Structures are given as structure tokens and as C-alpha cells.
Amino acid sequence: MKKIAIFCHNFFSNGTVKIALSQAEVLQEAGQDVHLFVFHKEGDFMPPENVTIHYLYDAGQKPSLQEQRQHLKAKVAEAEQSGKFSLFLSNSTDCDVVVSGCDFEPCYYFCHCALKQELLMELKRGPVHFWRRWKKAKALIGKKIITVSNGIADELRATSWLKPQSVQTIYNPFRLEEIRKKTQEVIAEIPNVPYMIHVGRVTRQKRHDILFKALRDMPTAPKLVLLCNRPKKARKLAKKYGVEHRIITPGFQHNPYAWIAKAELMLLSSDFEGLPTVVIESLACGTPVVSTDCPHGPNEILTGHLAQYLVPVRQPALLAQKALECLASPPALDNLEILKAVDSQYIAAQYINLAQ
Incomplete structure (x- = not known):
């Protein structure tokens, strides 16, 4: 020991x-x-x-x-x-x-x-x-x-x-086993209609402006749940892009996994990362991901058939396009190498x- x-x-x-x-x-x-x-x-x-x-x-x-x-x-x-x-x-x-x-x-x-x-x-x-x-x-x-x-x-x-x-x-x-166990928790606040999700602090790095532009570019997509540290600031920014009515901001959650597991799709819009935890957690929860191909990490996680869901940074139209494709035809998430590696x-x- x-x-x-x-x-x-x-x-x-x-x-x-x-x-x-x-x-x-x-x-x-x-x-x-x-x-x-x-x-x-x-x-x-x-x-x-x-x-x-x-x-x-x-x-x-x-x-x-x-x-x-x-x-x-x-x-x-x-x-x-x-x-x-x-x-x-x-x-x-x-x-x-x-x-x-x-x-x-x-x-x-x-x-x-x-x-x-x-x-x-x-x-x-x-x-x-x-x-x-x-x-x-x-x-x-x-x-x-x-x-x-x-x-x-x-x-x-x-x-x-x-x-x-x-x-x-x-x-x-x-x-991973604990994450999967927590996905089963019943949380009354979770919407009972389809939704997408984004998890991350409201900072420049996370590029909520790109996220909201992408949401604006896909008017037929489900609403977007934001698990973030400053929901008021997020709502103010969403209003700037005309999508305030299409976001849900429940605030900090001790169990984000139940929210992630019930989402149709996880979105990541960052300019840069280290190894984006939420992308791996989302895959562990069985929820597909569309992410910017930012430095560093997303291209080490979304490999093989999932690599098609990487888009260039600061391209909200492409982020929206890939999100709609993923929503229409979600990829298989069985036996992913990254989950064994972490x-x-x-x-x-x-x-x-x-x-x-």
C-alpha cells in the first residue's frame, strides 16, 4: 500500500x-x-x-x-x-x-x-x-x-x-459502472420530451456563442439543456442570438449523468480542451456526441466511425449540420476503445x- x-x-x-x-x-x-x-x-x-x-x-x-x-x-x-x-x-x-x-x-x-x-x-x-x-x-x-x-x-x-x-x-x-448506475436515478426536473445537452462552464473557451448560433441554425432540433455554472449569463447570451426560448438551464447538478443519458445528443463547441470529460461521460451514458475538432482530446475520443462527428472550430453551421445528421441517424456506441482506455x-x- x-x-x-x-x-x-x-x-x-x-x-x-x-x-x-x-x-x-x-x-x-x-x-x-x-x-x-x-x-x-x-x-x-x-x-x-x-x-x-x-x-x-x-x-x-x-x-x-x-x-x-x-x-x-x-x-x-x-x-x-x-x-x-x-x-x-x-x-x-x-x-x-x-x-x-x-x-x-x-x-x-x-x-x-x-x-x-x-x-x-x-x-x-x-x-x-x-x-x-x-x-x-x-x-x-x-x-x-x-x-x-x-x-x-x-x-x-x-x-x-x-x-x-x-x-x-x-x-x-x-x-464507468458508477456513471452507468447514476444514469438510472429518477430526477423530476429532467424534461420528458426530447432534448440535446451541453455541459460546461460559461467561459470564452467553451464558446457558447458558437453553440447558440448552431442552435439557431437548426430550428427543428429539440431544445438544449445547459448544465452550467452561470445560468443567468447563459440565458443573457442566448437571448442575444434569439434562442433563449429554446434552452433549459437547471443550474448545477450533483448527478449530471441522468441528464446526459436521457439526452438525444451531446454538443461540444469549445475552442480548446485538454481531454473533454463530458465527451467520454456522454459515450459512457450511451449518448452520441458532436464536437468541435479542437486541440486537444476530441479526436482521441471520437475515433473510427465516430470521427465523422468532429467539425472545425468556430463553424456553427457545420456543427448544426452534423448535429441534425446525428439526431436523424444516431451511431452505435458499443465496445468503444476509449472507454477501455479510461x-x-x-x-x-x-x-x-x-x-x-
């Missing part, structure tokens, strides 16, 4: 937090001694069961970077009184900045995003935004990096300033192999 530390910034509903919690759960299920270090005790997700959790700060506290590093080192030292950690995993850019100054070994840093695309996006927003993102990106220089898709790994190896100690790909873990037990074994 290995003693493993996982760093997570908070419990707010986003992809990196969800993956950190999944890592903790699958490693604990694999018989490891898992400790989750949570920087801020706040957010939507429920803490994983049977995992030792160490909270550093309450909601709203804003200590300096140096204070965070000192506090984290003290928390880790306290936890190590009963035995040293064999492995440290840092799971978000906010964690990376703190952890990178603590000299934990062996420590691996997960890169969940298309780093180049994120930096370019922030540069377009202005120098202040770029500088904030750049400070976080610099924490990865010279580190052991785990990427969540082969596309990100190729990008990072070609990034001259990064000089990583190592780069390897380990797909995110998915507890099974939680298989991924847990890869994590354990990293430990000293």
Missing part, C-alpha cells in the same frame, strides 16, 4: 476539481492510503468518502503565496508523522504555484489544458490577464508533467521554454506505478 497526497484547490464545479476527486476515489478503491489536501474549504462537490482530507483554509481567506507554502509544508509534515508519502499529485494551476515551491518528491503536475491556447487567449484579453496566467504556467518549468491527452503531451514537448523533466500521458480515470482500475494502476 502506497501513501499518496493529492492537491486540490477547492470543491467548486469544474473539470480539474472533478478529476482530483476521481483520482482520490479510484486510488482509495485500489487499496492505497490517500490524503487529499484542499486549499480552500468551499465549493459545490461533496468530499469523497473514505479519503483523509486536510483543509488548509476556510472560504474567503487569502494568505500570501509564502504563507500558503509554509502552511502546506507544515500540513504535509504533520500527515507524514505516521509515514512518508510515496507520491504527490498536483491538480490545478492554482495548486501548482504553491506546490512548486515546496520540494515534495516525487511530485507530478497534471496539465489538463491546452497551455499554448490558454496563454494566447489571455494575451488577447490584455497584459494583466496574460501575466496572471503566465505566473501559473511558469510553475511547470522543469517539472515532471502528466498530461491528460496525447495532443497536450506533443504540445508541451515542443514548448521550448518549459524544459520539463518528463512528460507522459495518463488519461483521466472514469468509474477505466478507473486501469488508470489507478498507472498512478501507483509512479510512486516510489
